Amino acid sequence: MSDTTALVSTGPVEPPRPKVGTLRTLARRPVAVASATVLLLIVLVAILAPVLAPFDPDKTHLRLTNSLPNGTYWLGGDRSGRDILSRLIYSTQATVQAALIATIVAVLLGVITGLVAGYYGRTADVIGSWIANILIAVPGIIVLITLYAAVGSNQRVAMVALGILLAPNFFRLVRAMTMSVRNEYYVDAARVSGLGDTRIIARHVLYAVRGPIIVQAAFAAGVAIALQAGLEFLGLGDAGTPSWGGMLLEAFTNIYIAPVQLVWPGIALALVVSALIVLGNCLRDTLEGSKPRMRRKECASRLDVEIVTAQGDEPVLTLDGLAVEYRTDHGWKRVVHDVSLTVARGEVLGLIGESGSGKSQSAFAVLDLLPAEARIAAGSLRLALRRPCGSQTRAAALGHSVAYIAQEPRSNLDPSFTIGQQLVEGIRATTSRTKGGAKAYALELLEKVGIADPARTFDSYPHQISGGMAQRVLIAGAIAPEPELLIADEPTTALDVTVQAEILELLRDLQEEHGMAVLLVTHNFGVVADLCDRVAVMKSGVIVETGETQQVFDHPKDSTTRALLDAILDVDVVRESDAPTGVSA
Numbered sequence: 001m002s003d004t005t006a007l008v009s010t011g012p013v014e015p016p017r018p019k020v021g022t023l024r025t026l027a028r029r030p031v032a033v034a035s036a037t038v039l040l041l042i043v044l045v046a047i048l049a050p051v052l053a054p055f056d057p058d059k060t061h062l063r064l065t066n067s068l069p070n071g072t073y074w075l076g077g078d079r080s081g082r083d084i085l086s087r088l089i090y091s092t093q094a095t096v097q098a099a100l101i102a103t104i105v106a107v108l109l110g111v112i113t114g115l116v117a118g119y120y121g122r123t124a125d126v127i128g129s130w131i132a133n134i135l136i137a138v139p140g141i142i143v144l145i146t147l148y149a150a151v152g153s154n155q156r157v158a159m160v161a162l163g164i165l166l167a168p169n170f171f172r173l174v175r176a177m178t179m180s181v182r183n184e185y186y187v188d189a190a191r192v193s194g195l196g197d198t199r200i201i202a203r204h205v206l207y208a209v210r211g212p213i214i215v216q217a218a219f220a221a222g223v224a225i226a227l228q229a230g231l232e233f234l235g236l237g238d239a240g241t242p243s244w245g246g247m248l249l250e251a252f253t254n255i256y257i258a259p260v261q262l263v264w265p266g267i268a269l270a271l272v273v274s275a276l277i278v279l280g281n282c283l284r285d286t287l288e289g290s291k292p293r294m295r296r297k298e299c300a301s302r303l304d305v306e307i308v309t310a311q312g313d314e315p316v317l318t319l320d321g322l323a324v325e326y327r328t329d330h331g332w333k334r335v336v337h338d339v340s341l342t343v344a345r346g347e348v349l350g351l352i353g354e355s356g357s358g359k360s361q362s363a364f365a366v367l368d369l370l371p372a373e374a375r376i377a378a379g380s381l382r383l384a385l386r387r388p389c390g391s392q393t394r395a396a397a398l399g400h401s402v403a404y405i406a407q408e409p410r411s412n413l414d415p416s417f418t419i420g421q422q423l424v425e426g427i428r429a430t431t432s433r434t435k436g437g438a439k440a441y442a443l444e445l446l447e448k449v450g451i452a453d454p455a456r457t458f459d460s461y462p463h464q465i466s467g468g469m470a471q472r473v474l475i476a477g478a479i480a481p482e483p484e485l486l487i488a489d490e491p492t493t494a495l496d497v498t499v500q501a502e503i504l505e506l507l508r509d510l511q512e513e514h515g516m517a518v519l520l521v522t523h524n525f526g527v528v529a530d531l532c533d534r535v536a537v538m539k540s541g542v543i544v545e546t547g548e549t550q551q552v553f554d555h556p557k558d559s560t561t562r563a564l565l566d567a568i569l570d571v572d573v574v575r576e577s578d579a580p581t582g583v584s585a
């Protein structure tokens with residue numbers, strides 16, 4: 001990225017993309033299938049215990065006391081001569097019951113109160129947060145031990161209490177996520193379209209927070225199982241009901257005589273808790289649409305990047321044969337085909353095309369900003385820079401010699417920090433200025449990009465400034481290291497017409513003053529006319545026409561170019577071209 005290293009989007013919570021076939025996606029992940037199978041088997045074993053267990057769990061064969069695995073007792077006998085396998089099987093009932101009760105209570109309590117507190121705020125939030133803080137401060141195990149002492153060994157009551165103690169985790173998670181989702185535009189739109197609060201919460205908010213809830217529920221079930229076993233191990237359980245914790249306790253007292261007895265309940269516990277955590281993570285990944293097996297570096301590895309010291313009039317940017325693909329349910333889909341272009345030193349190249357034509361994907365490929373689900377199938381990138389950028393890698397060049405201005409100015413500013421903090425951090429990361437020097441430079445830049453009161457803007461948070469000012473701030477951040485190439489992705493799209501004209505004028509002035517090369521992504525020929533020396537027209541991932549702006553305006557060859565030209569009202573806006581010649585896209 002640019003010197004806006006610090007100006008990275010933390011972005012609002014995105015509305016979740018609708019997913020088809022969650023179970024099918026899950027079924028493609030071997031670890032998910034394995035852990036789901038383990039959990040399903042455990043539940044089946046709990047239900048079918050009387051059928052599956054070879055012996056009554058309390059039946060004793062004295063001659064098999066502390067016996068090793070044998071033909072009668074496949075896992076051996078315990079210190080009372082009972083079958084360990086049968087007791088292990090019956091113990092799953094207590095385990096499943098404990099996990100279900102604690103998790104259901106925690107989810108119901110925590111999610112409902114978290115949704116109410118996060119959505120309505122105010123009193124509900126204050127009371128909910130207050131109770132949650134108290135419950136979190138309470139030492140759970142002590143409460144449970146006290147409870148056992150007070151009401152006797154009643155696992156159901158203990159697990160309800162544990163559920164209440166675990167509920168604040170859900171409360172906090174759901175409250176925080178609901179607060180982010182509550183102000184999203186799609187929630188506003190649902191409200192305006194007449195949906196009631198209950199439907200909005202159930203349909204939109206709950207849908208957005210379901211992934212983390214599922215993961216948290218898996219953790220809660222794991223904690224419940226571990227705690228239930230712990231309490232049984234402490235001898236607080238019902239001695240008449242087989243449980244893994246109780247078996248561990250017996251095996252522990254017998255450790256010098258038959259240490260192997262510790263192994264079976266230990267394995268069972270480890271297996272169930274691990275399966276819960278793994279399945280929870282897989283479910284979250286699937287529901288949130290992440291594809292963990294595809295790492296960005298792995299996917300982007302086919303772009304051949306070369307950073308060299310510029311010789312003569314060599315173009316700053318040379319992109320050759322770029323192909324970008326996205327993974328779909330039916331294989332890889334190519335969205336950018338064999339795109340080649342150059343941007344000469346000091347030149348402004350407009351990359352124009354209708355929506356979805358592949359402009360942003362081409363720019364993102366240069367900036368190494370493609371998402372994890374994309375891959376570069378072919379292509380080479382050459383950056384010829386006058387100023388050396390340390391290690392001569394693309395990562396080193398980004399932010400120093402190559403800067404970026406994004407489409408959505410506000411979502412590229414971190415709402416938690418002031419404009420000044422973000423600018424200073426970016427400047428210090430890309431230049432050798434001291435903190436004081438960086439502050440003075442930031443104020444100078446803010447003035448340069450036309451901000452009327454730089455000192456006030458410097459101390460403002462992003463939500464306190466307008467969209468136009470936010471874009472000026474991003475431009476200030478981008479030009480701070482005096483880049484040789486500026487990539488601007490629809491820098492005026494999110495702004496109103498008057499502000500658009502001001503920002504374009506600012507970009508033109510800065511480009512002329514600094515002699516930067518600019519790759520300007522846009523869908524508006526008016527913008528191209530205003531700023532660009534040359535233009536490359538894209539359609540369906542392919543460059544269909546390139547040429548000097550004036551020439552393309554006067555004699556458009558491709559029907560896409562003509563259609564885009566027809567979309568602007570006044571072709572007289574084409575500026576007199578003083579562009580360098582002889583550089584082809």
Ligand SMILES: Nc1ncnc2c1ncn2[C@@H]1O[C@H](COP(=O)(O)OP(=O)(O)OP(=O)(O)O)[C@@H](O)[C@H]1O
Pocket residue numbers: 326335353354355356357358359360361362371373523
């Ligand atoms: N994450 C993604 N997954 C799948 N396909 C994608 C993804 N992002 C973009 N695409 C596809 O890539 C193609 C090119 O998208 P790109 O963002 O480059 O369009 P664009 O020309 O910049 O349009 P716009 O001006 O609307 O941003 C589109 O067909 C789009 O559907």
